[in-house]
Amino acid sequence: MTDATAPLATEGRIESLAERQRRRWRIVVALRIIVFVLLVGGWELGVRAGWLDSFFFGQPSAIVDKLIDWIHNGTAIGPLWKQVWVTIYEAGAGFLIGAALGVLFGITLGRNQLLSDVFSIYIKIANSIPRIVMGSIFIVALGLGSPSKIALAVVMVFFVVFGNAFQGVREADKNLIANARILGASNWQVTRAVILPSALSWILASLHVSFGFALIGAIVGEFLGAREGMGLLIASAQGSFDSNGVFAAMIVIAVVALCAEWILTTIEKRLLTWRPEVSSAGE
Amino acid sequence: MAAASAVALKNVARRFVTPSGDVLSALEGFDLTVAPGEFCAIVGPTGCGKSTTLGLVSGLAQPQGGTVTLFDAPVTGVDRRVGFVFQQDAVFPWRDVLGNVMAGPLFRGVPRAKAEAEARDWIARVGLTGFEQHHPHQLSGGMRKRVALAQTFINKPEVLLMDEPFSALDVQTRELMQEELLSLWAQSGAAVLFVTHDLDEAILLADRVAVLTTRPARVKSVHTIDLPRPRNIATLRYDERFVAIARRLSDDLRDEVLRARREATA
Numbered sequence: 001m002t003d004a005t006a007p008l009a010t011e012g013r014i015e016s017l018a019e020r021q022r023r024r025w026r027i028v029v030a031l032r033i034i035v036f037v038l039l040v041g042g043w044e045l046g047v048r049a050g051w052l053d054s055f056f057f058g059q060p061s062a063i064v065d066k067l068i069d070w071i072h073n074g075t076a077i078g079p080l081w082k083q084v085w086v087t088i089y090e091a092g093a094g095f096l097i098g099a100a101l102g103v104l105f106g107i108t109l110g111r112n113q114l115l116s117d118v119f120s121i122y123i124k125i126a127n128s129i130p131r132i133v134m135g136s137i138f139i140v141a142l143g144l145g146s147p148s149k150i151a152l153a154v155v156m157v158f159f160v161v162f163g164n165a166f167q168g169v170r171e172a173d174k175n176l177i178a179n180a181r182i183l184g185a186s187n188w189q190v191t192r193a194v195i196l197p198s199a200l201s202w203i204l205a206s207l208h209v210s211f212g213f214a215l216i217g218a219i220v221g222e223f224l225g226a227r228e229g230m231g232l233l234i235a236s237a238q239g240s241f242d243s244n245g246v247f248a249a250m251i252v253i254a255v256v257a258l259c260a261e262w263i264l265t266t267i268e269k270r271l272l273t274w275r276p277e278v279s280s281a282g283e
Numbered sequence: 284m285a286a287a288s289a290v291a292l293k294n295v296a297r298r299f300v301t302p303s304g305d306v307l308s309a310l311e312g313f314d315l316t317v318a319p320g321e322f323c324a325i326v327g328p329t330g331c332g333k334s335t336t337l338g339l340v341s342g343l344a345q346p347q348g349g350t351v352t353l354f355d356a357p358v359t360g361v362d363r364r365v366g367f368v369f370q371q372d373a374v375f376p377w378r379d380v381l382g383n384v385m386a387g388p389l390f391r392g393v394p395r396a397k398a399e400a401e402a403r404d405w406i407a408r409v410g411l412t413g414f415e416q417h418h419p420h421q422l423s424g425g426m427r428k429r430v431a432l433a434q435t436f437i438n439k440p441e442v443l444l445m446d447e448p449f450s451a452l453d454v455q456t457r458e459l460m461q462e463e464l465l466s467l468w469a470q471s472g473a474a475v476l477f478v479t480h481d482l483d484e485a486i487l488l489a490d491r492v493a494v495l496t497t498r499p500a501r502v503k504s505v506h507t508i509d510l511p512r513p514r515n516i517a518t519l520r521y522d523e524r525f526v527a528i529a530r531r532l533s534d535d536l537r538d539e540v541l542r543a544r545r546e547a548t549a
Contacts, residue, residue: 178343179373181361183438184390193386199379274377274418 058243066248087230094153095214106165153217157210164206168199286354289474290317296348311499324485327495330541366440381415387438405433425456499541
């Protein structure tokens with residue numbers, strides 16, 4: 001350390017800059033809380049004042065009561081944790097299978113021009129079918145249990161991950177591939193040492209979106225016909241005109257989705273340590 | 284039996300089909316020979332097909348006409364005796380320095396422990412000791428080039444292809460890297476084919492400099508650089524012998540550059 005660097009005036013300015021950033025952050029948090037209070041408070045007030053019909057729109061306090069009731073006494077179709085677990089299991093299994101298949105097919109077709117020319121048209125056709133409709137077929141074919149929901153989640157996830165993995169392979173740096181080949185890499189070693197790592201950031205980006213899709217697949221599958229799960233819970237709340245129940249189930253599902261998102265972000269950070277820090281504003 | 288030439292291109296043609304369906308000729312009737320252990324530089328107008336020659340020698344691309352040989356045997360694919368230093372960064376960004384340098388031996392089936400020992404030795408030789416665990420984005424451009432050199436030299440190439448390897452570096456770093464390259468090359472005894480647009484660099488480094496014509500590229504002339512070795516890059520620049528050679532080559536090259544410009548504007 002030399003004493004000639006960093007004059008005091010600059011140091012003071014840096015400190016005040018950090019202070020300003022902290023203050024701005026506190027204001028953002030405060031504003032967020034105010035928005036939340038206004039929205040939820042307005043909703044609650046609107047219902048109490050009779051401007052909103054709680055029969056259709058529910059009521060925040062009643063939703064909280066419903067959640068507490070579900071946690072303590074269980075739901076109409078069984079204990080709450082069981083429903084949550086079934087949906088997580090179906091979405092998770094569908095996500096893992098769909099992502100694995102998507103990566104496998106994406107990399108294979110990305111690496112092989114002939115295969116990609118032959119299959120690209122079929123994948124385009126399959127992708128254009130509204131995949132949710134497949135749920136009905138799976139329930140007929142696989143029954144009311146988990147397999148039909150997992151199948152629907154797989155179909156939802158596969159195309160997203162496949163598309164990204166394929167693109168990731170195609171975007172791999174030609175120089176890096178040439179370098180690996182000169183250094184002595186076989187085709188398989190090029191795939192493992194260059195293609196996979198460079199497609200990884202594309203694949204990971206698709207995983208964020210596709211866990212949401214897996215959850216949609218599982219819940220819609222349960223909606224269409226099931227014996228347990230969050231989708232069935234929503235369907236039964238809907239059947240008894242219980243809008244608070246629908247909202248409460250929505251909150252539970254949102255918590256699941258946010259947890260999954262957090263886990264995926266953690267994995268992504270672990271896998272992509274080699275990338276330069278991206279300076280992001282805010283969070 | 285010693286081979287007469289490390290690299291030989293005879294009457295080579297390389298043509299591309301443009302998206303509009305035209306045939307673009309990058310090389311036509313191209314002849315060049317590099318002796319074992321010789322340092323040969325290729326200079327020429329921009330976009331004339333200098334890099335194309337390296338692609339053909341490396342086996343990454345095939346010629347449409349003529350023959351390309353390595354040690355008198357035709358090139359059929361990527362050859363284990365060839366090393367290639369690219370213009371852009373081609374080190375693997377997801378591997379640390381150690382992982383990058385030991386990549387070659389690992390690809391070639393050397394046991395991990397031996398590859399790692401060799402890699403540490405080469406990292407020390409290019410002056411990167413202490414940076415083994417750094418990833419490329421944490422290094423400067425010059426340091427990344429050192430990684431690329433270690434990555435290439437660890438495979439003990441007998442033919443070293445270099446495609447404007449130092450063109451992205453600042454002047455001081457480039458000078459250091461040129462010195463570094465000369466000392467690595469002197470120890471290795473490899474034949475070098477060095478593509479550059481920088482005439483000074485070509486003269487400072489090479490035994491012979493080939494000047495190419497505009498597209499389609501042929502070898503216009505080959506100049507022997509009889510400056511004594513070992514060379515001191517920093518001072519040689521101001522040596523009058525260097526200046527005389529530079530003047531001669533620069534006149535030769537200027538004709539081609541002017542012709543290229545006339546054709547481009549015509």
